Amino acid sequence: MLDLINVAYDTQIPNNVGLSTDKRVLKALERWHPGYINWWNDLIPEKFQKSLIYLRTAVSVDPKGWAKFDYVKMPEYRWGVLLAPQVEDRIIPCGEHYGKPAWQEVPGEYRSMLRRLIVIQGDTEPASVEQQRHLGKTAPSLYDMRNLFQVNVEEGRHLWAMVYLLQKYFGADGREEADDLLRRQSGSEEAPRMLGAFNEVTPDWLSFFMFTYFTDRDGKMQLESLAQSGFDPLSRTCRFMLTEEAHHMFVGETGVGRIVERTCQAMNDAGITDPYDIEKIRALGVIDLPTIQKKLNLHYTLSLDLFGQEVSTNAANAFNAGIKGRYMETKIEDDHQLHNDTYPVSQLVDGNIEVVDSPALSAINMRLRDDYTRDAAGGVGRWNRVIAKAGIEFELSLPHEGFHRQIGVFTGAPVTPEGRVIAKDEWDARRGEWLPTGADGDFIQSLMIPVSEPGKFAGWIAPPRVGIDNKPGDFEYVQLYMA
Numbered sequence: 001m002l003d004l005i006n007v008a009y010d011t012q013i014p015n016n017v018g019l020s021t022d023k024r025v026l027k028a029l030e031r032w033h034p035g036y037i038n039w040w041n042d043l044i045p046e047k048f049q050k051s052l053i054y055l056r057t058a059v060s061v062d063p064k065g066w067a068k069f070d071y072v073k074m075p076e077y078r079w080g081v082l083l084a085p086q087v088e089d090r091i092i093p094c095g096e097h098y099g100k101p102a103w104q105e106v107p108g109e110y111r112s113m114l115r116r117l118i119v120i121q122g123d124t125e126p127a128s129v130e131q132q133r134h135l136g137k138t139a140p141s142l143y144d145m146r147n148l149f150q151v152n153v154e155e156g157r158h159l160w161a162m163v164y165l166l167q168k169y170f171g172a173d174g175r176e177e178a179d180d181l182l183r184r185q186s187g188s189e190e191a192p193r194m195l196g197a198f199n200e201v202t203p204d205w206l207s208f209f210m211f212t213y214f215t216d217r218d219g220k221m222q223l224e225s226l227a228q229s230g231f232d233p234l235s236r237t238c239r240f241m242l243t244e245e246a247h248h249m250f251v252g253e254t255g256v257g258r259i260v261e262r263t264c265q266a267m268n269d270a271g272i273t274d275p276y277d278i279e280k281i282r283a284l285g286v287i288d289l290p291t292i293q294k295k296l297n298l299h300y301t302l303s304l305d306l307f308g309q310e311v312s313t314n315a316a317n318a319f320n321a322g323i324k325g326r327y328m329e330t331k332i333e334d335d336h337q338l339h340n341d342t343y344p345v346s347q348l349v350d351g352n353i354e355v356v357d358s359p360a361l362s363a364i365n366m367r368l369r370d371d372y373t374r375d376a377a378g379g380v381g382r383w384n385r386v387i388a389k390a391g392i393e394f395e396l397s398l399p400h401e402g403f404h405r406q407i408g409v410f411t412g413a414p415v416t417p418e419g420r421v422i423a424k425d426e427w428d429a430r431r432g433e434w435l436p437t438g439a440d441g442d443f444i445q446s447l448m449i450p451v452s453e454p455g456k457f458a459g460w461i462a463p464p465r466v467g468i469d470n471k472p473g474d475f476e477y478v479q480l481y482m483a
């Protein structure tokens, strides 16, 4: 009998989808595999490919205890195809087919819409690994290096997850799309990744933590909405990915939190009370809080752009088709069709920001983005508690939705982080107060000196409170390969 909880290792590709008896798909995946390994090997520096990393690997899809930890060389990591268990009698949770049994096969009329959504999601997964490819060389500790590589191998697995769906359900064009996912490259001129934020570089570790906090959280929200899909294999795939995603955001939240903590500590030790005394603070070898705010502004706004147009017919169509739901769709108490509902959307009218009630059906992206903002605010509150506890007067905050936008109603609008519309010249002149400048980047870069002694941390970041897998503070998370 097919075991749908535990992962089978009887084929080259670990899975809980019965690949050993699904020869057609197994063959397609085996054909795709060498290209994937080449992609991985080209990305990660050789030294780390040969190092032993203390990684978790999925052994089951049971939410309690799905992973086991062990030392692994990354190219030998067992990237697998894992779907959350099928929910019996699951229904299509929204749209015009609401209440009908969830689809187990691709509904013909929505084939291209589904394929597009899977490809867009799939494209982000390898892109983030590409963006983070150089960070191993400057890791502030072995603990952080291990976390980086854990995130990387799991983003690789997420690519596998989407490629499986393409090859299993979309025939020849699915196979072509799967190949293209390895052809596009983050930041490439000829074949860039599909979404803007995934073509930006991740030049330093503060950027990495901000990325995993803000941009992986966009990923989480997209997966949450796809987990509500009426196309059941997609829903099950995304549900399991979400269990992995939680660790990525943990890495981001605790990473930023540890930087904030270290800065406050260094300020207190030196008797500096003014958080804007930037030169003196930087001389301590820590990142000043205003610069952390600027990085937050950048990564948060790039991530808001990933939600697309606030009012969108594509989003309305996907919801109406039952292909994508709202965050926690099944928990919402309404008709799940939204024919007569409205949702507030901000507009820029004659230079003023006004909130207008829009048809809820076309404001699906906006609603998901609002859920995202609420979710993202939690960690910011926790960072602020660290600052308050240290007795420093400073508060980090999420900028206004109109600030620094490149997609949607506020595209290019000169809105301050507080949400004031100002003259374009003034905005341009003050840009460096709100967003990281070249000099800020250079300063952060100057701190990126690797630390690879077990239990030691770079001076700009505090050690974590607890280890991964409850390991002690001096645990050797990475056994570095020495050439």
Ligand SMILES: [Fe+2]
Pocket: 125, 154, 155, 158, 219, 245
């Ligand atoms: Fe992912």
Ligand SMILES: [Fe+2]
Pocket: 155, 216, 219, 245, 248
């Ligand atoms: Fe992620």
